Amino acid sequence: MEIKKLIDEAVEARNKAYTPYSKFKVGAAVLTKNNHVFQGCNIENASYGLTNCAERTAIFKAVSEGENAFEAIAIVGETDGPISPCGACRQVIAEFCDENTKIILANLKGEYVETTITELLPGFFSSKDLKK
Numbered sequence: 001m002e003i004k005k006l007i008d009e010a011v012e013a014r015n016k017a018y019t020p021y022s023k024f025k026v027g028a029a030v031l032t033k034n035n036h037v038f039q040g041c042n043i044e045n046a047s048y049g050l051t052n053c054a055e056r057t058a059i060f061k062a063v064s065e066g067e068n069a070f071e072a073i074a075i076v077g078e079t080d081g082p083i084s085p086c087g088a089c090r091q092v093i094a095e096f097c098d099e100n101t102k103i104i105l106a107n108l109k110g111e112y113v114e115t116t117i118t119e120l121l122p123g124f125f126s127s128k129d130l131k132k
């Protein structure tokens with residue numbers, strides 16, 4: 001699947017964002033190695049800290065359907081430059097994406113950059129740190 005098509009999936013998902021507090025809508029889409037797409041949006045809460053970001057929604061949807069090997073993930077928001085995922089999402093992305101996973105950060109103007117998890121979160125905590 002083309003990068004632009006995955007961004008379109010993220011843009012579509014963004015329309016479902018539940019953002020009565022920030023009004024800042026974000027969409028995400030993951031492409032699994034089995035060629036399935038899972039969309040996600042941000043879901044806010046009156047208890048603000050319980051908000052789930054769009055990329056975590058998409059990842060959790062995929063994993064809960066038995067798909068945890070990702071080819072690519074696209075994230076889009078109405079930002080000046082490409083959107084920048086929060087620290088919590090970077091750590092969750094690190095759990096399920098390897099160095100080959102394309103992480104695409106986009107905005108509504110059609111601008112995007114392709115990056116990797118080590119660029120986004122150098123030295124991330126991983127399961128190999130749990131082994132002694």
Ligand SMILES: O=c1ccn([C@H]2C[C@H](O)[C@@H](CO)O2)c(=O)[nH]1
Nearest residue numbers: 022024026042053054084085086
């Ligand atoms: O990459 C990002 C950045 C922010 N948000 C959400 C969280 C919150 O609902 C709103 C404002 O921070 O945007 C995401 O979903 N993904």
Ligand SMILES: [Zn+2]
Nearest residue numbers: 053085086089
């Ligand atoms: Zn986040």
